[in-house]
Amino acid sequence: MHTPLTEPPAAAEAEHLERQRAAITRLGHELRALVEATVRTAASHDTLHRAADGVRHVTGQLTGRRRARAEVPEVDGFPGGPRMYSPVVGAGSPLAPPVHITPTDDGLIGHCTLGFAHEGPPGYGHGGMSAMLLDELMGQACTAAGTPGLTVSLQMRYHQPIPLETPLHILGRVTGTNNRKIFVTGAITTQADPSTNLVTADGVFIAPDPDQVRALFPGMREEA
Numbered sequence: 687m688h689t690p691l692t693e694p695p696a697a698a699e700a701e702h703l704e705r706q707r708a709a710i711t712r713l714g715h716e717l718r719a720l721v722e723a724t725v726r727t728a729a730s731h732d733t734l735h736r737a738a739d740g741v742r743h744v745t746g747q748l749t750g751r752r753r754a755r756a757e758v759p760e761v762d763g764f765p766g767g768p769r770m771y772s773p774v775v776g777a778g779s780p781l782a783p784p785v786h787i788t789p790t791d792d793g794l795i796g797h798c799t800l801g802f803a804h805e806g807p808p809g810y811g812h813g814g815m816s817a818m819l820l821d822e823l824m825g826q827a828c829t830a831a832g833t834p835g836l837t838v839s840l841q842m843r844y845h846q847p848i849p850l851e852t853p854l855h856i857l858g859r860v861t862g863t864n865n866r867k868i869f870v871t872g873a874i875t876t877q878a879d880p881s882t883n884l885v886t887a888d889g890v891f892i893a894p895d896p897d898q899v900r901a902l903f904p905g906m907r908e909e910a
């Protein structure tokens with residue numbers, strides 16, 4: 687029996703992507719800790735200046751080749767694959783909580799905890815953050831239902847404030863379609879009390895036609 691001297695290209699490529707994703711996730715984790723420390727600290731101006739110098743030094747290590755505006759990162763799949771830098775689900779994004787999404791019987795559920803970087807009223811989540819979380823879950827629910835779509839309308843209802851540092855559930859569910867229109871509902875609850883809706887939303891998403899897909903997403907890879 688022969689042992690291959692080199693790995694097949696597909697396996698080497700998969701291993702490379704896994705290594706990249708692990709490193710991106712690790713940097714994202716550290717950056718989120720930095721962002722949270724930054725918005726909570728009571729450090730002196732001397733310490734803040736020193737930190738700013740340190741961060742500037744780190745930023746200098748991340749220049750070099752940068753992706754173009756419409757380029758889909760090699761570590762991502764679009765639509766329907768990982769989005770490493772999404773401000774909602776991206777493990778590599780300092781802006782993302784990040785949300786972890788799993789399927790339910792009739793839609794999707796996201797799990798996350800908001801920190802002080804996402805604060806609106808003192809101690810509670812920003813209303814725009816709730817809209818962003820729901821837009822993502824509802825958009826991904828369209829993709830999961832087999833009809834990826836873009837948001838054209840998102841009607842938000844804020845019933846109670848969203849507490850920070852509290853595990854949350856975010857739900858997205860397709861309720862119907864009419865030609866290219868996809869009707870979607872969403873809700874945010876705490877994990878501890880999933881029967882009390884804190885925020886709800888109704889959305890209309892539109893499945894773009896093939897010409898629109900080509901024009902909007904020129905960086906989308908053929909296999910998508």
Ligand SMILES: CCCCCCCC/C=C\CCCCCCCC(=O)SCCNC(=O)CCNC(=O)[C@H](O)C(C)(C)COP(=O)(O)OP(=O)(O)OC[C@H]1O[C@@H](n2cnc3c(N)ncnc32)[C@H](O)[C@@H]1OP(=O)(O)O
Pocket residue numbers: 765821822825826829834835836837838839865866867890892894895898899910
């Ligand atoms: C196979 C590959 C597929 C790839 C697709 C990927 C998409 C998924 C991406 C990622 C998924 C995961 C990530 C989720 C992220 C969260 C989702 C976002 O944040 S998306 C960003 C924010 N949204 C926008 O930037 C849209 C901006 N709008 C547009 O670009 C256009 O409106 C577009 C292309 C979506 C549609 O343009 P038109 O000209 O074709 O559409 P018209 O003809 O105006 O409307 C079509 C139908 O929709 C109704 N409609 C339009 N606006 C409406 C509204 N506000 N409310 C209700 N109905 C509306 C109209 O009345 C019309 O209905 P009648 O056919 O006449 O029955």
